[in-house]
Amino acid sequence: MSTARTALVIGGGIAGPVAAMALHRAGIEAVVHEAHRGPADGVGGGLGLAPNGLSALGLVGAEEAVRDIGIPVPAMVMRSWTGKELARFSSADGSPIMHTVWRSDLYRALCDTAERAGVKFVYGTRLKSLQENGSSVTASFVDGTSATADILVGADGVRSTVRGIIDPGAPGPSSTGLVGFGGWSSAKIPHTDGAMNFVFGKRAFFSYTVEPSGRVGWFANLPRKAHMTIADTQAVGMDKWLRLLEDTFTDDRVPAVQILRGSSPDQCVTTGTLEIMRPAPRWHRGRVVLIGDAAHVPSPSSGQGASQAIEGAVHLARCLRDLPVDQAFRAYEGLRRDRVERITTAAERTNRNKAAGPVARVLRDLTMPPIMRLFAKPDQLAWQYDYRIDWDAPVS
Ligand SMILES: Cc1cc2nc3c(=O)[nH]c(=O)nc-3n(C[C@H](O)[C@H](O)[C@H](O)COP(=O)(O)OP(=O)(O)OC[C@H]3O[C@@H](n4cnc5c(N)ncnc54)[C@H](O)[C@@H]3O)c2cc1C
Known part of the structure; x- marks a missing residue:
């Protein structure tokens, strides 16, 4: 050819x-x-x-x-449901770890x-x-x-x-078993120095960050076996989802509930079941x-x-x-x-x-802190983040 x-x-x-x-x-x-x-x-x-x-x-x-x-x-911080910091990822030269x-x-x-x-x-x-x-x-x-x-x-x-x-x-594609939500919140929570927090909560996953302006951005992944399209999740109504998410994160010692309470439904989106x-x-x-x-x-x-x-x-x-x-x-x-x-x-x-279901969650919460301590070093992500393409190199 x-x-x-x-x-x-x-x-x-x-x-x-x-x-x-x-x-x-x-x-x-x-x-x-x-x-x-x-x-x-x-x-x-x-x-x-x-x-x-x-x-x-x-x-x-x-x-x-x-x-x-x-x-x-500037940084990504992994946390357990207790709020404990499990690992922190940032770049060696202080440049942003993502945008x-x-x-x-x-x-x-x-x-x-x-x-x-x-x-x-x-x-x-x-x-x-x-x-x-x-x-x-x-x-x-x-x-x-x-x-x-x-x-x-x-x-x-x-x-x-x-x-x-x-x-x-x-x-x-197939289902990850997780439904996605995200939004903005006017909750007043301590600033995170721009770091993105990832919380492996007791019942679901929550991420939040405080922008330099003070606005809080968040997203959540809620375990759900049944596949839901975006239309399915929208039909439920964001106000109902927000209440369900508040209940879901109520035992987690992070400001998830506060953040969700400070979010109005029109500032939130749902993405349906996340796929892989x-x-x-x-x-x-x-x-x-x-x-x-x-x-x-x-x-x-x-x-x-x-x-x-x-x-x-x-x-x-x-x-x-x-x-x-x-x-x-x-x-x-x-x-x-x-x-x-x-x-x-x-x-x-x-x-x-x-x-993780109830049993797997107990195991996860026991094993994750020592595993993170051992393996979650800043250079662990280097193979993904430091990858660079040499445009001029000839392809053979
Ligand atoms: C909730 C969620 C969160 C995500 N978060 C991240 C993240 O944090 N970081 C990250 O890197 N990625 C993330 N992703 C993944 C990322 O969005 C996708 O990998 C990326 O959009 C793929 O780009 P693409 O151009 O291949 O496909 P798309 O962005 O989906 O673009 C495909 C385009 O093709 C058009 N199209 C479809 N069919 C036809 C057709 N028959 N004829 C003509 N046009 C057509 C569509 O209208 C669309 O514009 C996330 C995805 C989701 C759903």
């Missing part, structure tokens, strides 16, 4: 715009097709961008734009930066099917339009249509390749979903810059699969601790 000159990118979330910018940098013209009518249409909640993700954004000229909208987090950012702001910043770099977006075009011939691939959209290019990049997220087309038997998907068995077929959540969903507990989507998008462009299409796709998978496997495995462990 020859090298690619043009690309269709399906999905204008996080991986899509980054891939398009990286492809442009690699000399490949890319057009992004997004199902929604505009950037950030209907996306809520926040996420933490890790230093490895931010660094990869630097390679496509988007790091500054994202830093501008992010809140730097929290509103998802909608991030999507918009990436799309704006990509558009300024010359990437074309076509909104309201939902991929329906695709057809490959010897030297190109044609995408057909629900609105009746179509487009053709040398390759097609599936950046269409966790429920990827492209994944289903290249491998109809591919397993989809081990890296898909097949990442490419012919002229079609998957990136981001379409290929792997390490679950929100990894704190790496967006950062891995960004790293993968940049690596894919490097591979396509240097190699014919078929070899480029193989090289891309070779560079990525082990890393996302490892990150997903670590997140599965965290999810089990968050969703």
Whole structure:
């Protein structure tokens, strides 16, 4: 197969715009097709961008734009339900260990930066099917339009249509057994020096931070066996969830209840059941390749979903810059699969601790403090956070 000159990118979330910018940098013209009518249409909640993700954004000229909208987090502190500090993670040089950012702001910043770099977006075009011939691939959209290019990049997220087309038997995402909530609170609690606190509570998981402005940001993961869509959780009503969360955290010696009482329902979001998907068995077929959540969903507990989507998008462009299409796709998978496997495995462990039942919880509370004392050293996260991509290194 020859090298690619043009690309269709399906999905204008996080991986899509980054891939398009990286492809442009690699000399490949890319057009992004997004199902929604505009950037950030209907996306809520926040996420933490890790230093490895931010660094990869630097390679496509988007790091500054994202830093501008992010809140730097200097440290992460793990706590037990007693409030006891189990471990503290911060960077050796004092730089932020992550940036929290509103998802909608991030999507918009990436799309704006990509558009300024010359990437074309076509909104309201939902991929329906695709057809490959010897030297190109044609995408057909629900609105009746179509487009053709040398390759097609599936950046269409966790429920990827492209994944289903290249491998109809591919397993989809599964439930972590946790339902997600988050919001802002006007509670007056002692400041945390910007640190993000992660509390393995008696019955659920709670995270909070106090911003420099004094505003408190929080999120909670509530164990729930039944799968709930966002619509399901919204139908319950946020006021009811807030009361349930207050009850859930009532025995934990952290300011969770105070924070929840200071939150009004309209300042909160629910994300439904949180999902996880081990890296898909097949990442490419012919002229079609998957990136981001379409290929792997390490679950929100990894704190790496967006950062891995960004790293993968940049690596894919490097591979396509240097190699014919078929070899480029193989090289891309070779560079990525082990890393996302490892990150997903670590997140599965965290999810089990968050969703521990009564017996497992007793065991967890007994074993976690000594394990954290022994192993939770600041450099434990170095393999994730210190990862850097050398754009100029040739891919062979
Ligand atoms: C509650 C929650 C918290 C999270 N917290 C973190 C965190 O702290 N840190 C972190 O790094 N990650 C986090 N993540 C994960 C992160 O959001 C994802 O990994 C990331 O958004 C993946 O980017 P993506 O571009 O692959 O997919 P998406 O961001 O989902 O983008 C996919 C895009 O494709 C479009 N699309 C879908 N189907 C089609 C189609 N057929 N045709 C055209 N367009 C289509 C969609 O409209 C969407 O815009 C979290 C996720 C959740 C749910």
